[in-house]
Amino acid sequence: MIKVKKSEFNKFIENLQENYSVFAPVTDGKATAFKKIKSADDINNKVLNTKRSPKEIFFPQSEVLFQYTKEGMEVPKRDEKPFAIWGMRNCDTKSLLMLDKVFGEAHQMPKKDMYKDPYWKEKYDNCLVFNLACNEPLSTCFCNWFDGGPFDKTGSDIFVVETDENYIFEAVSDKGKKFLSDFKTAENASDKEIKKIEKLKETAESYLAEKEDISSLFFKTKEIWDEPIWDEIAAKCVNCGACAFVCPTCHCFDVSDEGKGNKGKRIRLWDSCMFAIFTKEASGHNPRSQSTQRVRQRVMHKYNYFMDNYDEHLCTGCGRCVVVCPVNLDIREVIKKIINY
Amino acid sequence: MKNTYIPFQMKVKKIYMESPDRTLKTFDLSYINKEDKFDFLPGQFCEFSILGKGESPFGIASSPTEEDIIKFTVNRTGSVTNEIHYLQEDDIVGIRGPLGNWYPVEKFKGQDVVIIGGGFAFTTLRSLLIYMLDNRADYGKITVIYGARNPDLFIYKEEIKEWEKRDDLTLHLTIDNPVKGWDKLTGFVPTVTKEVSLDPTSWCVVCGPPIMIKYTLPVLTEIGFPDEKIYTSLERRMKCGIGKCGRCNIGSKYVCIDGPVFSYEEIKKIPEAL
Numbered sequence: 001m002i003k004v005k006k007s008e009f010n011k012f013i014e015n016l017q018e019n020y021s022v023f024a025p026v027t028d029g030k031a032t033a034f035k036k037i038k039s040a041d042d043i044n045n046k047v048l049n050t051k052r053s054p055k056e057i058f059f060p061q062s063e064v065l066f067q068y069t070k071e072g073m074e075v076p077k078r079d080e081k082p083f084a085i086w087g088m089r090n091c092d093t094k095s096l097l098m099l100d101k102v103f104g105e106a107h108q109m110p111k112k113d114m115y116k117d118p119y120w121k122e123k124y125d126n127c128l129v130f131n132l133a134c135n136e137p138l139s140t141c142f143c144n145w146f147d148g149g150p151f152d153k154t155g156s157d158i159f160v161v162e163t164d165e166n167y168i169f170e171a172v173s174d175k176g177k178k179f180l181s182d183f184k185t186a187e188n189a190s191d192k193e194i195k196k197i198e199k200l201k202e203t204a205e206s207y208l209a210e211k212e213d214i215s216s217l218f219f220k221t222k223e224i225w226d227e228p229i230w231d232e233i234a235a236k237c238v239n240c241g242a243c244a245f246v247c248p249t250c251h252c253f254d255v256s257d258e259g260k261g262n263k264g265k266r267i268r269l270w271d272s273c274m275f276a277i278f279t280k281e282a283s284g285h286n287p288r289s290q291s292t293q294r295v296r297q298r299v300m301h302k303y304n305y306f307m308d309n310y311d312e313h314l315c316t317g318c319g320r321c322v323v324v325c326p327v328n329l330d331i332r333e334v335i336k337k338i339i340n341y
Numbered sequence: 342m343k344n345t346y347i348p349f350q351m352k353v354k355k356i357y358m359e360s361p362d363r364t365l366k367t368f369d370l371s372y373i374n375k376e377d378k379f380d381f382l383p384g385q386f387c388e389f390s391i392l393g394k395g396e397s398p399f400g401i402a403s404s405p406t407e408e409d410i411i412k413f414t415v416n417r418t419g420s421v422t423n424e425i426h427y428l429q430e431d432d433i434v435g436i437r438g439p440l441g442n443w444y445p446v447e448k449f450k451g452q453d454v455v456i457i458g459g460g461f462a463f464t465t466l467r468s469l470l471i472y473m474l475d476n477r478a479d480y481g482k483i484t485v486i487y488g489a490r491n492p493d494l495f496i497y498k499e500e501i502k503e504w505e506k507r508d509d510l511t512l513h514l515t516i517d518n519p520v521k522g523w524d525k526l527t528g529f530v531p532t533v534t535k536e537v538s539l540d541p542t543s544w545c546v547v548c549g550p551p552i553m554i555k556y557t558l559p560v561l562t563e564i565g566f567p568d569e570k571i572y573t574s575l576e577r578r579m580k581c582g583i584g585k586c587g588r589c590n591i592g593s594k595y596v597c598i599d600g601p602v603f604s605y606e607e608i609k610k611i612p613e614a615l
Contacts, residue, residue, distance in 0.1 A: 073348075075344065102584075113342055113343040114583060116343075118342050251585070252586060253581075253587070254580060255395075255396060255586065257395050260393070266346075266396075271588070273587065278578075281577070285551055288613075301587075
């Protein structure tokens with residue numbers, strides 16, 4: 001493990017910028033989001049969960065698939081530097097692994113190129129992820145339900161712990177090891193500092209609410225698929241879709257054309273299963289016309305369907321949906337209700 | 342890496358008006374570049390796009406045995422299909438495909454096959470029927486039940502006349518309500534399916550509007566067809582066609598990659614399928 005003094009942090013970021021486009025939490029007005037930074041001064045390391053998740057770095061809310069003219073179609077050229085993301089938390093680094101399953105392949109399909117999403121892969125495949133440990137988790141955090149944790153390293157290339165004076169770096173992936181071994185000017189962290197990490201970890205974990213046993217969630221959701229419990233759960237929901245937009249794992253999108261005459265572009269935009277027109281076909285047939293069906297779809301996708309296809313729940317317990325829901329529909333309560341039904 | 346989101350271009354070779362109410366048109370497309378030519382099997386679909394207007398999924402109505410053209414029949418119902426109806430011969434369109442799975446034509450080999458269709462959903466069934474007729478020796482008895490609301494709404498009317506003349510094919514045409522001059526069957530597809538005597542040892546393929554599928558499948562069970570020998574093709578709103586965009590799921594299955602063809606056995610396991 002190596003360390004970077006806090007007083008040297010800006011210099012570290014500047015060095016990083018030489019080879020990478022660096023993204024980090026930036027506070028603009030009242031909201032914090034992951035943005036491409038100009039200088040290290042833009043970074044806000046104090047905010048734990050950004051309002052919107054960092055999925056938008058790889059899968060932007062609106063993305064041009066191609067531009068077209070009379071001559072033909074062209075995919076827009078991207079920043080040639082690979083991405084480095086500073087300050088992601090465990091709930092977000094884990095979500096990238098889940099999204100990579102969706103965009104990098106297709107469940108149970110032969111590994112064919114046609115199922116790879118080139119827009120996701122070109123950004124994600126070469127990126128460097130710095131996972132910053134959460135020293136003080138929030139009351140809405142429930143990463144421990146999904147075997148994550150404030151000091152869990154899953155999905156990161158380099159794991160970082162903030163101590164009083166330093167940032168302590170630990171390489172997790174091969175990419176991370178290579179980066180740290182090339183990092184000549186760094187000092188090794190002392191034993192005392194490494195011991196301190198254990199202490200910080202214990203404190204952080206004490207902030208979290210008790211872990212709920214969700215081992216029955218997969219079977220239970222399947223069992224109660226036809227039960228009236230869904231009407232109870234959906235009664236409060238206004239189908240605004242805010243939960244899906246801030247969620248680090250929600251990945252549904254719409255495809256739309258914008259153009260005039262022979263010139264224009266095809267774009268993809270975030271969409272949500274909460275909206276009635278999401279599944280509405282041109283004929284008028286709508287498989288999920290009722291609010292209850294849509295709420296059930298979202299819960300089932302997270303805690304049953306994704307498990308069926310990829311062997312894990314499509315949720316990292318980041319708690320963003322708990323924070324933004326305008327009617328206080330707390331997903332933790334929904335899970336408990338289902339388990340105890 | 343292949344970018345499946347980018348369509349390739351095809352040219353409109355021929356347009357047929359299928360119904361006097363002008364809601365149904367068939368488009369024969371030809372390849373512009375030889376390297377775009379793709380292999381497919383009956384039941385697969387493509388995303389058909391008009392740049393600037395959007396993209397919609399349609400089942401391929403031509404058979405792989407029909408060289409050099411790809412056929413789609415389009416019901417004018419929304420903004421994209423409206424634009425498709427404005428197309429003229431020689432216009433250029435965008436195509437992505439083939440997408441999805443297909444009717445299990447390999448399993449059908451040497452066996453009897455029943456095809457049940459309704460309305461303008463006969464498209465992929467036409468593909469299947471032509472494919473089997475072009476490889477006639479590979480298949481046993483072929484029976485077709487095809488229903489439409491009224492005689493005008495059958496698609497491929499000229500071809501139906503040819504099919505009626507064949508002695509290696511049993512064709513039952515039916516309309517919902519009696520019409521003067523109609524000398525064939527009258528009644529909804531599920532009822533007709535029950536009335537014409539079908540052999541439950543055959544394979545069966547059903548495609549039509551959701552309501553028709555829903556009421557026809559139980560009739561087949563009643564006749565004695567086992568669930569694993571009944572196939573149907575489902576319709577959902579498919580945007581990406583490669584299992585990413587998330588709107589065509591039924592349970593943990595995505596119609597665009599796990600389907601659109603499913604056996605009745607599979608459908609019974611998936612909630613919300615019908």
